Amino acid sequence: MPIHRPSERGHCSPITCLCASEDRRWLVTADMGQESLVIIWDAYTGIPVRTLFDCHPEGGVSAMALSKDSKYLVTVGAGAVQRVCIWNWTDESESPECQVDLSPKYGCQNQLLFNPFDNTQLVSNSSTQVLFYNWERGHLEYSAPEITDKSVSRHPVVRKAVKLVPLQKEAITVLTLIDSFIVTGDVNGHIKFYDGNLKLINVYNEFSLDPIRSISFSKEKPSISDLRYPKDCTLDAKPFIIRNFVLSTTHATAVHVNAQINVPQTLLKEHVEPLETVACHPKQPLVAMGSHSGTIKVWDYEHKKAVCSRVFQPHKQIQCITYDPQGFYLAVGFASGALQIVDACTLQSDGKEGLHYSQDSITHLTFSQDSSYLAAADTGKAVTLLRRCKEGTQEVWKYQGRHHSHYKPIQDLLFGVDLDSSQPRLLSLGMDRWLVEYDLQNSGEDGLLILSSERIEQSAVPTCMVWYPPLTPEHFLLTASNMYKMKLFNATSKMC
Incomplete structure (x- = not known):
């Protein structure tokens, strides 16, 4: 070939x-x-x-x-x-x-x-x-034959329907044959088996599946002498001997069904809606992907395989995710304004359903360099701050405050380190052209304070910012704008 x-x-x-x-x-x-x-x-x-x-x-x-x-x-x-x-x-x-x-x-x-x-x-x-x-x-x-079972037609056709039989009320999405059975999958996620006379023999309707997209049966024929098969749904209640099969749904799920024990096993649960955010692990060859379907999947890009995944049902739409610098935590922001901090390895949380301090969609998440702070920006043009504290033997994230610091959407959110005290610094950049720094040392007890606000552009709109590499004794902040320009700002004086 x-x-x-x-x-x-x-x-x-x-x-x-x-x-x-x-x-x-x-x-x-x-x-x-x-x-x-x-x-x-x-x-x-x-x-x-x-x-x-x-x-x-x-x-x-x-x-x-x-x-x-x-x-x-x-x-x-x-x-x-x-x-x-x-x-x-x-x-x-x-x-x-x-x-x-x-x-x-x-x-x-x-x-x-x-x-x-x-x-x-x-x-x-x-x-x-x-x-x-x-x-x-x-x-x-x-x-193109007419779909009718009438024996008389004004236009003779090569083929015509022999008989029209309404099998079910639900729309059929898959139709296939296996052994002596006609098999259908429908929009309700049900799989039905009919004999050659279109009599219903058995139905799988207890799996709570999405609309069926495809059904594929094993090449291995079942053993007729095996008595472990369940009974069919006819009055005779004969053993229902069928091959194992794999089905896929419109919501990007692949399920294997063991016909002997009627147990479904989820093989794949992929993103069914657009990917909204990705985050790279700081120390391992892993990338996490989040989508509007509420799914997070972690992918090992060296070995080309999925490591773990999780579907967040209560909050659904994932807007942003980020790892902390140590790679211990993964923060997840939802369109509902909820926040959830999960274990970076297992994607499981400590049992809490999540933190909910805003009704506006989370757009940015960032951890401080020592992983002691987590900041979130939302579509309400506000910044929320959380701090990691110890309560007994457990570590919990406590709310430190929220400030409506911009009057236009927040473009970027960034933690840094003060060169003199080595304490964390938090800055936000808005479409309103303001660069805002927050007073982390004096914030707390439900209050996030502003340390300084600087208007850094006159006509251009800033789009993002990042810390300039420490190549000199001075510390610089690099910004970009919609005028295709980049600017360096002194991190202390905010002078361009």
Whole structure:
């Protein structure tokens, strides 16, 4: 098999669909966007063996499938006029074996399948129309039968529905076959098994899952002599002998189901909503990622594997996260204004649900160099300060105060160290062009005091700040603005 122009970087646009060969040896991924790619991967080694460049330049790929013998790949474009292409991906050709453009009146075809017994026949469907394809000698044609079980039709069609059977009220999202069963997954997260007469045999509805996206069954057939299988839901209550299976949901969860004991095991829990924040561990090759779905996942970027994860249900949307300089704590800020400080290794807290001193979304979090203070900025243009204290044998974070120190959004929040006393310093920078320093030594007992306020720009809007490296005896603060300029300020006098 030729190794043909592999893509070393993989996809640069969002991956929209994938499929696997019957023996799971080959995996195919496709994306949408500019310079869209279709990549065939060796699933054993993770190496791309063939890349199709710009095969659907009108908008990428919306659906695809491999034939049973894995020789042919069919793709459907995502453009306004969808194009169906059949590729012999094992040869050197840059063009498809055949192709056909679909009429937009049939809706967006987003599911596709080869006939497992005949590579020249395919079927696809949209939310409103099923299309049947036939190809031979480089020519591909399709037909669109009416979805009706009426025996009389004014327009003779090649295929028509034999019988329409309403299986359930809930929308079906997955339809597949395994052994002698017809299997469906639906928007309620239920999996149902029917026999050839469409009689319900069994149902999995106790797993509390999100809408089902896919179902994949084990290649190993179950042992009929094994008596540990549960009973089906028919009146005869026969043993329900089915293969183990893995399912995925629309909320980026993959679950393995042991059919003998009816126990689901979560394999993956990924971010289902956009990633809002990342933070690098100060001493280990770890990066933590937080999303609006309330999920934090810690990734080891040397060994390319997930270390731990947690889903925060009560507060949900995560806005920002940060490690303390020692790498012991991870602070989490939520859109609800809540704060939570968790163990950096386990992502577990000391049992408290969180700290809630603001009703405004947390936008910035920062620890002092000695990890004794934690400061938070929010969309209410205020800064909140917490201090780590000991109560008996336990360490707790106590509220020190909150100050509405800016009249426009806070752009950055930064701890530093006083060169004379080695005590922590806290500064905030606002869109209002004010650089504010807080009096940490005299703050406390529910009061955060201001030490100084300096207007550092006249027309430009500052966007961020950072401490300049200690290359000289003087201490400098470096800021950037929307005028594409950087400025150095003396850390003591605040002079530019």
